[in-house]
Amino acid sequence: MKDGSWVGFNTLTPTPTAEGVMNKTEARGHVQASWSSALGRSIRHRIRFPPPNGDGTLAQDEAFFHLMEDGEQRTLRFHDYGEIYRRPGLYEQLFYDRLKCQSPKKVASVLGKVLRDEGVYPSELRVLDLGAGNGMSGEALTANGVARLVGVDIEPRAMKALERDRPGLYDQYYVWDFTSLDDEQRQELAGWNLDCLCSVAALGFGDIPPAAFLQALNVVQQDAWVAFNIKETFLDQSDKSGFSVMIRSLVLSEYLDLFHLERYRHRYSMDGTPLYYFAIVARKSALHIPEEFADPSD
Numbered sequence: 001m002k003d004g005s006w007v008g009f010n011t012l013t014p015t016p017t018a019e020g021v022m023n024k025t026e027a028r029g030h031v032q033a034s035w036s037s038a039l040g041r042s043i044r045h046r047i048r049f050p051p052p053n054g055d056g057t058l059a060q061d062e063a064f065f066h067l068m069e070d071g072e073q074r075t076l077r078f079h080d081y082g083e084i085y086r087r088p089g090l091y092e093q094l095f096y097d098r099l100k101c102q103s104p105k106k107v108a109s110v111l112g113k114v115l116r117d118e119g120v121y122p123s124e125l126r127v128l129d130l131g132a133g134n135g136m137s138g139e140a141l142t143a144n145g146v147a148r149l150v151g152v153d154i155e156p157r158a159m160k161a162l163e164r165d166r167p168g169l170y171d172q173y174y175v176w177d178f179t180s181l182d183d184e185q186r187q188e189l190a191g192w193n194l195d196c197l198c199s200v201a202a203l204g205f206g207d208i209p210p211a212a213f214l215q216a217l218n219v220v221q222q223d224a225w226v227a228f229n230i231k232e233t234f235l236d237q238s239d240k241s242g243f244s245v246m247i248r249s250l251v252l253s254e255y256l257d258l259f260h261l262e263r264y265r266h267r268y269s270m271d272g273t274p275l276y277y278f279a280i281v282a283r284k285s286a287l288h289i290p291e292e293f294a295d296p297s298d
């Protein structure tokens, strides 16, 4: 990984699309096999990473990079998803090319392995992809084969990017906030008979809060499979973040049965330090998981 050097150029213009909800029938074109073929190898942005953050005090969600565009330097945070998604190929170039994120494939592959061991056909699953972004996780999940794939993200530009980059990948995609689902939205989700919840690179760190993850757990069926990844410190009692406390209590509870827990390299930091996460596959064992799990202070 190079610091201080500008790399690449951008040749594509985003395609404008409607906001709200998208389904396959509205999608243009075909699902693509991989991001490089979907977006074209020629799309390169000029990205520069700041010098190493010597004392390591910058949190993962505070990390930023510089982007040279139209002769101007812009500074974007890693969590400026709207700004990142609206530039074709930037998300993939940043997280997958430069920082070697392998989480979508990892989570999809451990889920596939557990299902095979349990004699379940992934091709029969009806999956909810929470924090679906522009479809990297959905693309990995469809490699296992799925019966239905429903995506949800809070960021409207994620859906626009999905329509632009991977049209037709999801059967339905919602731009919804799961912390405040109304009855109509819950009913609509129930209509999909979802029996698998996946969330990749989207839990914690200022992304999906515990309350939204709990809502998602409660809209999937009683015995639904649950596959996600989380920072390695989640097993450490000293990690008191809401997510870690919630996941630790859930996997030790009667509401979730743990099938697979694997430490792996999620990606590199900008300084080249490997960031380790756990990939987790579990199965729900109750229809309703009490709200208290999302509020560990109670």
Ligand SMILES: C[S@@+](CC[C@H](N)C(=O)[O-])C[C@H]1O[C@@H](n2cnc3c(N)ncnc32)[C@H](O)[C@@H]1O
Binding pocket: 081, 103, 104, 130, 131, 132, 133, 134, 135, 136, 137, 152, 153, 154, 155, 158, 176, 177, 178, 179, 199, 200, 201, 202, 206, 207, 208, 209, 212
């Ligand atoms: C790092 S991206 C991961 C995207 C995709 N899952 C992947 O593997 O490439 C995190 C995503 O979580 C979404 N997100 C953050 N908070 C959210 C929330 N409360 N509800 C739904 N999505 C959220 C962000 O908009 C972003 O698209």
